[in-house]
Amino acid sequence: MLAQTRNRLRWAQLPPDVRSAVEEILGDRVVEAVSQPGGYSPGTADRVRTAGGRRAFVKAASPAQNPDTPDMHRAEARITATLPEYAPTPRLLGCHDDGHWVALVLTDVDGRHPVTPWRTDELDAVLDALHRMATALTPSPVPEVPGIAERLADEFAGWRRIVDDPPPEMNPWARAHLDELRSWADRGLALLTGDTLCHVDLRADNLLVDRTGRVTVVDWPWAARGPAWLDTAMLLLDVRLQGGHDTEALLRRRPLTAAADPDAVTGLYAGLAGFLTDRARLPPPPGIPTLREFQHAQAEALLTWLAERADT
Secondary structure (H helix, E strand, O other), rough: OOOOOOOOOHHHHEEEEEHHHHHHOOOOOEEEEOOOOOOOOOOEEEEEOOOOOEEEEEEEEEEOOOOHHHHHHHHHHHHHHHHOOOOOOOOOOEEEEEEOOOEEEOOOEEEEOOOOOOOOHHHHHHHHHHHHHHHOOOOOOOOOEEEEEHOHHHHHHHHHHHHHOOOOOOOHHHHHHHHHHHHHHHOOOOOOOOOOOEOOOOOHHHEEEEOOOOOEOOOOOOOOOEEOOHHHHHHHHHHHOOOOOOOOHHHOOHHHHHHOOHHHHHHHHHHHHHHHHHOOOOOOOOOOOHHOOOOOOOOHHHHHHHHHHHHH
């Protein structure tokens, strides 16, 4: 289940002045644009080539596609512009922002998303890369990003909203353990401390693997300061959702998560499960019709995992 939008714009559908602004950043005329799969943004996501052979990645959106996406692009531009050269991320070449359309121009990565369900060799390579990234990005080289507890405070209140207004259909185990889930989420939020720059939204569609096996982490609008193990734990949710691996064994085997406070890990997953359960019952956001289905699937994967952790 690779996260993806079904109604993505193409390069040719961008307004002429936006295309011209991108070409000005690149210093040449775009002669080829190939739309890329993955992710949930309804805006463009194109690998482009100029007349002179220069390559780049361009993503653009306006409020007409989704009212929140332009601000996400602005946040990503601010964060990506300050990421150090040694981070395994694309470089920001430029940003066009006319107050309506926001277009990011980034270095092109000649890679693909990891295969899902996850292959063991690619999963190991990605987890190793996340370990190196966490080491390199501690302390955070981007001090102006918020702490993860601040970033997730509203999301982790999901179980409180559900207690006050429970949905008619709800995971039976969650319904029977609402007090524990709410308590775990509250405690987990308090334990999410650290000074590592974390991506916070890691899934297969936010990763690229090139022919040499090098891993690049893309799409950074949600970055925050948090514990070094956070991104590994977040990725394992995606692994759990895709199936085929013992995620609890992976938590114990990977050095970063093995050293983490188990209550903090349980709290992270409980808080995320509450957020996803709460959001999955809402109408789909404009331009992203499949998001609620995906959030429901993530919530169910987390709740089965939490039930197992509660029994151990």
